[in-house]
Amino acid sequence: MMEMIWEYTYMYFHPLILICCCSLIVYCYILIVCYRRRDALKIKIKTKQDQCRQSLEKFTKLPAPVNRVITRRSKKSEIIDLSLEKLLDKLKAGTYGAKDVLTEYLQKALEVNKEFKCVVEAIKEAEDLAMDCDKMRNSKEQHKRPLHGLPVSLKENYFLKDYDSTAGMSDYIGIPCKEDAVIVQVLKKQGAVPFVRTNIPQTMMTYECSNPIYGQTVNPHDGTKGPGGSSGGEACIIAAKGSLLGFGNDIGGSIRIPCHMCGVCGLKPTYGRLSAKGIFELMSGQTLINATTGPMARDVTSLVIAMEALLCDDMFVLDPTVPPIPFRMEIYEKTNELKIGYYIFDGYLKPVPACKRAVMDAKAILERQGHELVHFEVPDVKDIFTEIYLPIIFGDNAKTLWECLKNDNIDPTIWLAVRSWSLPKFVQWLMSWVVSYIYNDNIVGKGMRSTCKSKNVYDWWKLAERLQKYKKKFLSLWRSHKLDVLICPGFAFPAVPNGAVFNVLGGVTYTALYNLLDYPAGTVPITKVTREDEAGMKEYPTNTRYERFIKKYYSEDTVGLPVGVQCVGLPYQEELVLRVMKMLENENIHHHHD
Numbered sequence: 001m002m003e004m005i006w007e008y009t010y011m012y013f014h015p016l017i018l019i020c021c022c023s024l025i026v027y028c029y030i031l032i033v034c035y036r037r038r039d040a041l042k043i044k045i046k047t048k049q050d051q052c053r054q055s056l057e058k059f060t061k062l063p064a065p066v067n068r069v070i071t072r073r074s075k076k077s078e079i080i081d082l083s084l085e086k087l088l089d090k091l092k093a094g095t096y097g098a099k100d101v102l103t104e105y106l107q108k109a110l111e112v113n114k115e116f117k118c119v120v121e122a123i124k125e126a127e128d129l130a131m132d133c134d135k136m137r138n139s140k141e142q143h144k145r146p147l148h149g150l151p152v153s154l155k156e157n158y159f160l161k162d163y164d165s166t167a168g169m170s171d172y173i174g175i176p177c178k179e180d181a182v183i184v185q186v187l188k189k190q191g192a193v194p195f196v197r198t199n200i201p202q203t204m205m206t207y208e209c210s211n212p213i214y215g216q217t218v219n220p221h222d223g224t225k226g227p228g229g230s231s232g233g234e235a236c237i238i239a240a241k242g243s244l245l246g247f248g249n250d251i252g253g254s255i256r257i258p259c260h261m262c263g264v265c266g267l268k269p270t271y272g273r274l275s276a277k278g279i280f281e282l283m284s285g286q287t288l289i290n291a292t293t294g295p296m297a298r299d300v301t302s303l304v305i306a307m308e309a310l311l312c313d314d315m316f317v318l319d320p321t322v323p324p325i326p327f328r329m330e331i332y333e334k335t336n337e338l339k340i341g342y343y344i345f346d347g348y349l350k351p352v353p354a355c356k357r358a359v360m361d362a363k364a365i366l367e368r369q370g371h372e373l374v375h376f377e378v379p380d381v382k383d384i385f386t387e388i389y390l391p392i393i394f395g396d397n398a399k400t401l402w403e404c405l406k407n408d409n410i411d412p413t414i415w416l417a418v419r420s421w422s423l424p425k426f427v428q429w430l431m432s433w434v435v436s437y438i439y440n441d442n443i444v445g446k447g448m449r450s451t452c453k454s455k456n457v458y459d460w461w462k463l464a465e466r467l468q469k470y471k472k473k474f475l476s477l478w479r480s481h482k483l484d485v486l487i488c489p490g491f492a493f494p495a496v497p498n499g500a501v502f503n504v505l506g507g508v509t510y511t512a513l514y515n516l517l518d519y520p521a522g523t524v525p526i527t528k529v530t531r532e533d534e535a536g537m538k539e540y541p542t543n544t545r546y547e548r549f550i551k552k553y554y555s556e557d558t559v560g561l562p563v564g565v566q567c568v569g570l571p572y573q574e575e576l577v578l579r580v581m582k583m584l585e586n587e588n589i590h591h592h593h594d
């Protein structure tokens, strides 16, 4: 009987059984491969995490520095409370040794890291560098080094010999860099002691600070909010006093956004004013809009000291593409009256009341100092963001990003963008029209469309031409007003709730415009959100998806969040930008002390 059944089945269903069996085998094989890949990825990430944790643990039990100076009143370390300028004076005078300063800062960095998760790892060579500094105490050599003994933090994407730069992507784990970034080499030559590396978002192409390797950094003013990004770990550690000076990079606002959101100062110079050699940049083949390196610090004077120290012969020799222009102190220190443009709305996303007020407060400060302020109508931001900036930045339809992420764990903060880029282009295009028409939101819809169009060389040249035309238009408008500098919102809104940046991405026009133009721009803290600012959110529009989220996020729980303004100059006018930042900071400091 059984034989008959088998024969029958074999005769009639043989091909079907065969196909089923084969499919099952293939399916099982795929499952096994996927599991093994996932396991390998888990192990890779875990190994990296253990390595980083050990590097930090090594320093948690450091003995207190021999010369530890504790102020009797507050029991806090005096070293940590000193400004960068004063600390350098004390290091030069030999009041503190470099090793003592390093120990204080390492301990402070680890302490703030427990709460805010801003540090990814400690730099083990820091101890030797600090000891070398102490060996040359009071020597001629020491006096030639303007940053002698100063601990400095670095964003994770700055190359350090023998360390990985991953930008939060596991594909890059286990590929140690062969040499230090040029900026790092120059910092060391000038006596600085790089001591910790700080956190970034996965890919660095967003302003949230989270990735599957190092986790999520939070804002030191409110742990339910993000620090901004992509140099979020830097801004966080500086605001929390775990570092005095750090370095980040910026292609859409990555230095300025976190400075604004954490209440610290940062400068995005003109591209090329500082070397970008040895900085991990995922989409480095895109050279129409470049990522710029720059300093971040507690105050403007620290930025000036850093720029002056970096713009030296060592920098010009190590990277001959950097124009040999030393820091022009005479421009920074000039006291002539300036003509300053200002605007509060760039025509794309309305800034929230606190960000508007920050610009108006800054305007009042500058007017009180005798400068002339004129309203500046910033041209066409609405179109240039979706028709020039986004199509250039994601000019390969995000293929490079996708290539690096397709086998990785994707951070929830960028998951939706990355997944949608992996869909066929026509599906992306269809979705963008659905958003534009069904959701009646052309801001998001147009943004989506701009990144899914395929481009050939002809299209790319046309884009480059449009960029040049816009630069020309902007410059002639600037010239027609005879402006020296421009002030504008630091961003459209303060710190964003954790995990929510994707809902308000459009805010980036306030900073990205100056990457597109390649104008130097710096951010300086001006104010903090007040109850009145929050109450003013009642008037905020709700026409688009972005606006609805902004209204939701900034109508409550934002009092006390820092707010900055940007100061913008013509290319290579970093000294003038810093001068205006300093003028704003000075008056603000006096105001707060009165």
Ligand SMILES: CCCCCC/C=C\CCCCCCCC(=O)NCCO
Pocket: 203, 204, 205, 206, 207, 229, 230, 249, 250, 251, 252, 253, 254, 255, 281, 291, 401, 414, 417, 418, 505, 508
């Ligand atoms: C992979 C996530 C992409 C999210 C979608 C982005 C869409 C528009 C926003 C553009 C944001 C650009 C932020 C640039 C941040 C920056 O300056 N990074 C430094 C680059 O190294």
